[in-house]
Amino acid sequence: MRRIFEKLNWGKGVTYVIGHTAPDTDTVCSAITYANLMRELGYNCKAAVAGKPNKETQYILERFKVEAPQTLEDATGCRVILMDHSEYAQAVHGAPQARILQVIDHHGIGNITESHSVIYRSLPIGATCTIVYQCYKEFGVGISKESASLLIAGILSDTNCFTKASTTFIDLDAVSELSEIAGLEDLHELYKEMERATTDYSGMSDGEIFLNNMKNYSIGEIRIAIGSIDVPEMNDAEPGLDEKEMEFIDRMHAVMPQIMKELNLDFIFAKIDNHRENATYILHYGKESDEIVKRAFIASAGEDGVSAAEIPVEEAIDKAHEGEVHLERKICGEYIKFTPTVNRKFFVLPRITEAIKQKMANFA
Ligand SMILES: [Mn+2]
Helix, strand or coil: CHHHHHCCCCCCCCEEEECCCCCCHHHHHHHHHHHHHHHHCCCCEEEEECCCCCHHHHHHHHHCCCCCCEECCCCCCCEEEEECCCCHHHCCCCHHHCEEEEEEECCCCCCCCCCCCCEEEECCCCCHHHHHHHHHHHHCCCCCHHHHHHHHHHHHHHCCCCCCCCCCHHHHHHHHHHHHHHCCCCHHHHHHHHHHHHCCCCCCCHHHHHHCCEEEEEECCEEEEEEEEECCCCCCCCCCHHHHHHHHHHHHHHHHHHHHHHCCCCEEEEEEEECCCCEEEEEEECCCHHHHHHHHHHCCCCHHHCCCCCCCHHHHHHHHCCCCCCCEEEEECCEEEEECCCCHHHHHHHHHHHHHHHHHHHHC
């Protein structure tokens, strides 16, 4: 394996190991640890971020006393290793003019291109950090206490502490070995603190809260973004909790037009999780976005000529949870509410993508 890495065109300068914009814990921690591994193998690599890490990630870096990676403003002309994404829409500015040496990811294949040989490693597992752990094992390189802590944090974050449908035994095995190296006994305590940091929106405007975990996607010529936001924990001793939560969701809805305009998007969507209710609210904005949402999440096959996206809602979620969970869907005014919560990568994005493709096909 080491020989294969020698074949990459490393050049003379530094190679940046960098995750997606709106950096989260998996993207940042996988970049730091993978850069460490590449340096161990003798390559001049440096971790970087494509924006300000979110609050959860800031908490992790502080807790494990790790310096935040430098921000790479523009990757034009740079050599890069992309972590946790494969879409230009999510990549650092200038990525189309960068040379990609490697991609380490656990999402679908996006629209990046590279004419030179690359190492492209993608697995349908819980976190990019798990793949980095596998790479360490493959090379027989020891994992430091610090790197082990960061990898655990990335895996806990992306799998919501092993509760997401994307979690695999590979992720669980990785964490069980890593926690011994890291000397971390109480992972639930760690995850609780991470959750607290995630919904600490103090000092942030509504727009910043929305952008905190928003991802951009290109579907052909169509540019969309999907924000993923958690309703902050509120004091349930006070009356009117439901209204306060809805007020927060309405505030997120209110910033969507401005974000859509500024980023020149065709549509913008949001997936807002209210953990108290164990529910997800789907929000949409953009011309005829209601039709897309209808196709993606409401319409049943054949009804009024509007066909549902490939997999019926119930089937999709049942599959994800192996038949143990029944998904409920409710129309709440302009929003669609799912109980229990649904996943952006496996549930929301594929259905919206399919609905947009159908809409485009009908139009053409
Ligand atoms: Mn990830």
